[in-house]
Amino acid sequence: MSSTSTDRxxxxxxxxxxxxxxxxxxxxxxxxVMSDGRWRAATVAGLCADAQLNKRxxxxxxxxxxxxxxxxxDDISGEVVQAAVxxxxxxxxxxxxxxxxxxxxxxxxxxGTDRRKARILLGGAAGTPAADERRxxxxxxxxxxxxxxxxxxxxxxxxxxxxARTAPAFVIGGSAQAILAWAEGTLPVSRTxxxxxxxxxxxxxxxxxxxxxxxxxxxxxxxxx
Numbered sequence: 001m002s003s004t005s006t007d008r009x010x011x012x013x014x015x016x017x018x019x020x021x022x023x024x025x026x027x028x029x030x031x032x033v034m035s036d037g038r039w040r041a042a043t044v045a046g047l048c049a050d051a052q053l054n055k056r057x058x059x060x061x062x063x064x065x066x067x068x069x070x071x072x073x074d075d076i077s078g079e080v081v082q083a084a085v086x087x088x089x090x091x092x093x094x095x096x097x098x099x100x101x102x103x104x105x106x107x108x109x110x111x112g113t114d115r116r117k118a119r120i121l122l123g124g125a126a127g128t129p130a131a132d133e134r135r136x137x138x139x140x141x142x143x144x145x146x147x148x149x150x151x152x153x154x155x156x157x158x159x160x161x162x163x164a165r166t167a168p169a170f171v172i173g174g175s176a177q178a179i180l181a182w183a184e185g186t187l188p189v190s191r192t193x194x195x196x197x198x199x200x201x202x203x204x205x206x207x208x209x210x211x212x213x214x215x216x217x218x219x220x221x222x223x224x225x
Contacts, residue, residue: 023061023071025051030072035116035125039069069131076110076121077138083110101199104175108195111179118183122176143172163216167209171202 013021029050033042042065048055062068087106091099111118119125121138175198181187182194189197 019060022051022053022057025053026058026061026068027072027075030068031076031116031120034069034072034127034131035119037125039125039127039131066128066130069128070134072120073131073134073138076117077141079117080107080110080121080142083107097199097203100202101195104199104202105195107175108179108182108191108198112183112191112194115183118180122180139172139176143169163209163213167205171205174201 026047029047030039030042032050033039033047044058044065045055047065047068048058058068062071083106084103087102088099091102094102111121120127121135123135127135178187178194178198182189182191187194
């Protein structure tokens with residue numbers, strides 16, 4: 001069977017590899033434009049020029065600019081989840097404090113060392129309504145991951161109390177603001193201190209919230225239907 005131009009290998013790189021490389025170049029170019037607050041003025045031609053690609057290659061990966069913006073946000077949020085969960089799973093035999101610190105350090109490693117990613121995911125850059133909606137969905141997903149983790153640590157019954165939802169959302173929001181400020185250079189602490197402080201606050205709030213929720217459940221008040 002003869003090879004077609006779509007599956008032929010050039011210079012040792014497969015067709016799929018070339019497509020993935022071009023997609024990554026477009027995502028990277030879009031991330032820069034989005035983080036600089038220039039997305040509303042972005043064009044396919046401009047992004048392809050930034051990525052050093054012919055305009056026709058845009059459409060092999062994305063139908064339009066909104067799809068590219070979604071991909072940027074999804075890639076960043078996916079990287080955050082993968083890093084945090086990977087760090088946590090690697091520390092299951094360690095104390096909870098070590099697990100929390102490992103997860104926070106992994107998140108900071110993704111967002112705190114690339115200001116573009118922090119701005120895009122954590123709300124530091126202006127975007128289109130569609131991009132902002134996608135960002136909200138991504139942050140909601142991260143909150144859901146933390147909620148599920150908190151339930152396994154503290155007590156599954158605590159999901160009956162509103163704090164099971166409020167506390168993780170509070171933690172995500174506060175952590176996001178701290179990491180964004182650090183990435184922007186307006187929070188003058190070291191990375192070590194940032195990670196130590198955020199993980200300590202996670203643990204303190206988690207413990208306090210679980211104790212308060214447990215007392216509410218025992219008294220039969222403030223339950224979520």
